[in-house]
Amino acid sequence: MLTKSKIILSLIFACIGFMIAIQFQSIQEPKERDTRDMWEIRMQLQAEQEEQQALYQQLDELETTLQLYEDNAEQEQINTLMESVEALQMEAGLTDKTGRGIIITINPVYEESAGPQVYPSVTPELLNRLINELNNYGATDIAIGNERYIGITPIRYVNGETYVNNRALSDIPFDIKVLSNEPKRLLDYMEVSQSKDDFIIENMMFEINVEDNLTLPSYDGNIDLEIVEIDETNEAGEG
Template sequence: MGKTIHWKFACILLIVGFMTAVQFNTVKSPKERDTRDIWAIRNELATEKQLHSELLSEIREFDKTISTYKTLSEEDTGKALAETVDKLFQQAGMTQAIGPGITIEVRPSPESVAFGTPITGISSDLLTHFVNELNRFKGIILEIDGKRFHTLSSIRDINGLTAVNGLHVATPPFSIKIISPTLSDSEKLYNYLLASTIHDDFYLDNLILDITKPTVDVEIRGWSEKFENHFLQELPKGE
C-alpha cells in the first residue's frame, strides 16, 4: 500500500517537473529570436513614433473641424461642410493639381537598346517598391503613366502586365509626375532620388530613371473614375 502511494506520488512529481521544464525552456528559448542590431530597432522605433505623431496631427485636425462646426451658424455650417468636401476630393485625387514638383521618365537602359534586348514593361514589384520609397515624403501627389495614384489605388499584375487602378502601365518609356507641398520639399525629394539605390533596382530590369529638376508648375490631372457608394444613403429632405 505504502509503495503504491510512493509510486503515484513520484509519477505526479515527474509530470509536474516535466511541465515546469518545458515552460521554462519555452520562455528562455523562444522559437524566433530577434537578431536585429540596435540601429535597426532604433529605425523601427523612429518610424512608429513618426506614425504616432501623424495620427495625433490627424486627430487634432478632426477635433478642430468638429469645434468649428459647433460654433458656426446653420448657413456657415453648410459652407464649412462644402469646403470639407472639396478638401476630401482633393485628398482623394479627384481634382486636378498644379504645384511644385518633379517629372521622372522611366526609360530602357542604353545597354539594352544597344544590344537589342527586348523591352518589357516594369514589374509590379519594382513599381510598388518605388512608390514605397516615394511615400517616405508626406503630402505628395503622384501620377504614374497618366494614372492618378491615391489612397485607394492599387498596383497589380494582371495577366503578366503591371496595372495601376486596373489600367495597364505602358511599356517604357513613360513618365511619373510628383507634386510636393512646397518647392523646398520637391528639391529634397529630387536630391533623395538622385542618391537612392533605387536606380540599381531599375537597372537590373534594364531600366533607368531620368529625373528632371524641380519646377513650380507640374500638372497632374484628377482621377476620372467615380467612387462607388455601398453604405451611405441620402435621407429624404426634412428628416
C-alpha cells in the same frame, strides 16, 4: 441660437415690454374726470392706434431682419461644409491638383550587344518599391502616367502587363509625376535611391526634373467603401 440672434430677440422683447409697461401705467394712474368732447377722444384714439400700428411695423421689420440673418448664417454653414467637402476631395485625390514637385521619366537602357534584346517593362514590384520610397522621402501626391495613385489604387500583373487602377500601364518611356513640399530635397533622395539601382538592373533609368507648376490628374475610378478601412489612430487617448 447665435449671439446676434439673441441680441435681436432681446431688442424685440424689450420693445414689447416697454409698450406693455406704458399701457399698464396709463391704466393704473388715476385720472381726473375726462371733460374732453367726443372729437378729442376720437383723435386721441386714432393717434394711439397709429402708434400701435407703428410698433407692429417695427416688430415686423425686426423679425424680417432676424430671418435674413438666420438665412445668411445657414448659408455660411453650407458654404463652410462645401469647402470642407472640396478639401477632402482634393486630399483624397478626387480632383486635379497643381503644385511644386518632380517628374520622373523612366527610359529604356540599351546594351551594346549584337544579339536581340528584350524591351524592358516596369513590374508591379518595381513600381510599388518606387512608390514606397517616394512616400518615405516626402511625396504628397503621385500620378503614374495618366493614373492618379491613391491609397486604394491596385497595382498588379495581368496577362504579362502591369495594371494601375485597372488600366494597363503604357510602355516606357512614361512619366511619374510627384508633388512635394520640398521637391529639390526629394530629387536629391531619388538620385541615390535603391529604386534607381533596381531599375538600372532591369535596363531602365531615371531622368528626374523639378517642376514649379505640376498638375496631377484626378482619380476617376469607383471607390468601393466596403474595402476602405477607418483609421482609428487619431481617436482620443491615442497619439
